[in-house]
Amino acid sequence: MEFNSNKTEMENPVRGQSFPAPGLVMLTQLGLFILGSGIGALLYGVIAQLAGWDFTLSLLPDSPEADRWQIRIQLGLGHLLGFCASGIFTAWLFYRPGMGPGVSWPDYLQINRKPDWVIVALALLLMMVSTPFVLFTLQLNQQIPMPESFRLAEEQAELVLKGLLNMEYPAELLGNLLLIAVLPAIGEEIVFRGIVQRQLMRVIPGPITALFAAAVIFSLAHFQMEGFIPRLVLGMILGWLYWKSNNLWVPSIAHLFNNGAQVVGQYLHKQGLSSVNLEDDIQVPVTAALVSVVLAAGVISMIKRRTDPSN
Numbered sequence: 001m002e003f004n005s006n007k008t009e010m011e012n013p014v015r016g017q018s019f020p021a022p023g024l025v026m027l028t029q030l031g032l033f034i035l036g037s038g039i040g041a042l043l044y045g046v047i048a049q050l051a052g053w054d055f056t057l058s059l060l061p062d063s064p065e066a067d068r069w070q071i072r073i074q075l076g077l078g079h080l081l082g083f084c085a086s087g088i089f090t091a092w093l094f095y096r097p098g099m100g101p102g103v104s105w106p107d108y109l110q111i112n113r114k115p116d117w118v119i120v121a122l123a124l125l126l127m128m129v130s131t132p133f134v135l136f137t138l139q140l141n142q143q144i145p146m147p148e149s150f151r152l153a154e155e156q157a158e159l160v161l162k163g164l165l166n167m168e169y170p171a172e173l174l175g176n177l178l179l180i181a182v183l184p185a186i187g188e189e190i191v192f193r194g195i196v197q198r199q200l201m202r203v204i205p206g207p208i209t210a211l212f213a214a215a216v217i218f219s220l221a222h223f224q225m226e227g228f229i230p231r232l233v234l235g236m237i238l239g240w241l242y243w244k245s246n247n248l249w250v251p252s253i254a255h256l257f258n259n260g261a262q263v264v265g266q267y268l269h270k271q272g273l274s275s276v277n278l279e280d281d282i283q284v285p286v287t288a289a290l291v292s293v294v295l296a297a298g299v300i301s302m303i304k305r306r307t308d309p310s311n
Contacts, residue, residue, distance in 0.1 A: 020094040022199035029090045029195045037082035044074045058156075059163035068163060068172065076179050083187025090195055109194040110242075115249040122303050123241050123254040129295035130237060134230045135282055136289035141229040154226045162279055165266045173267045180263050185256035192218040192235065193242045193251055201243075211239040234258070240300075244307045 048055055048070070059071045091105040106112035146154070164180070167173050197214035204210040215235030219228050238251040245251075268274035 020099075022202045025090065025094055025199050026196060028093065029086065029191060032086035032090055033082050033191070036086040037078050040077040040079075040081040043081075044077050047073065059160045061159060061162040061166055063163045063166070065168060065172070068166065069175070071160065071164065072175050072179050076183065079179070079183045079187055083191050084183065087187060087190030087195055091190070108198070109190060109248050110246055111194075111248045113247060115245060115247045115253070116306070119241075119245050119247075119303060119306055120250055120253055122299055122306065123245075123250050124257050126237065126241075126296060126299040126303070127254050127258050129299055130233075130292055132284050132288045132292035133296065134233050136284040136286070136292070137233055138227060138230040139281075139284060142226055146225055150225050154224060157224055165263070165270075165279065167267045167270055173263070176263045176267075177260055181256050181260035184259055185252045188218070189238070189242075189248055189252040189255055192221070193239055194248055197239050197242065207243055211236055211243060214239050241303075244303055 045055070047053075053070050057067055057070060059067060088105070091109050095103055095105040095108040097104060104112075164176060167176060192214060196217055197210065200210040200213050201207055204213060215232050218235035218239075219231040222231055224231070238255055241251045241254055242248060262278055265274060265276060266278050269277050
């Protein structure tokens with residue numbers, strides 16, 4: 001199959017086929033995620049034992065560099081095996097040569113073709129102009145009362161993130177870009193877009209409904225309810241980009257840009273090169289959010305024209 005930037009609907013070489021059953025594919029993905037995460041935890045345990053690390057380490061904003069690297073290794077192994085490896089293996093398991101669907105796993109994931117770089121550029125522009133609206137939804141989300149257990153979990157996750165983003169040296173910047181930008185851009189896109197979204201599109205009538213369902217799962221899987229709505233919006237944007245582009249590289253690059261920009265921005269602030277501290281609550285007025293929506297709608301229209309077969 002060749003990439004065609006003029007296709008309006010995501011190609012699905014397995015639509016209408018009973019094998020593999022979508023439920024079976026997603027349950028297998030879940031099981032392999034748990035298995036991969038478990039192997040990652042065991043591997044980290046072996047490394048920690050050999051290195052003499054403290055297994056009970058809790059990262060704080062002022063934790064030393066050695067502790068920050070220890071947590072990066074722990075989280076990196078979990079993401080590499082829990083998302084990247086499990087997603088690729090799930091795709092290979094059901095879409096390898098000789099299986100019923102008759103397509104290869106790279107064909108299924110739509111990673112075997114170069115993306116339309118005009119669409120990639122527009123996708124990055126979409127991520128930029130939609131940022132104020134996403135931040136505005138974060139403000140709204142934070143107004144929703146949360147159970148005490150959720151609030152404590154949020155506070156703990158925030159402390160870990162602040163510790164990770166305390167980057168004193170370029171090596172830490174590179175480590176965070178790998179952990180926070182590269183690995184999620186690969187692993188999460190394979191799992192949530194390549195596996196979950198594509199399988200949901202086989203069984204849920206209407207692509208937008210399937211995109212929304214996949215975005216809900218994407219947001220819930222992060223277990224951070226104070227960021228549920230903005231992450232849901234992000235999931236919808238990334239899922240829509242995958243659907244319209246027929247290429248997993250497009251949402252992956254957009255995801256990489258979104259996460260990477262935050263890491264670089266915080267590093268520049270730490271180095272005194274930027275006055276914007278992304279760890280502070282950024283208040284977005286309603287007017288800015290509305291302008292963001294209008295601009296995003298304009299970019300979406302441009303992408304739709306690019307993928308419209310009549311053009």
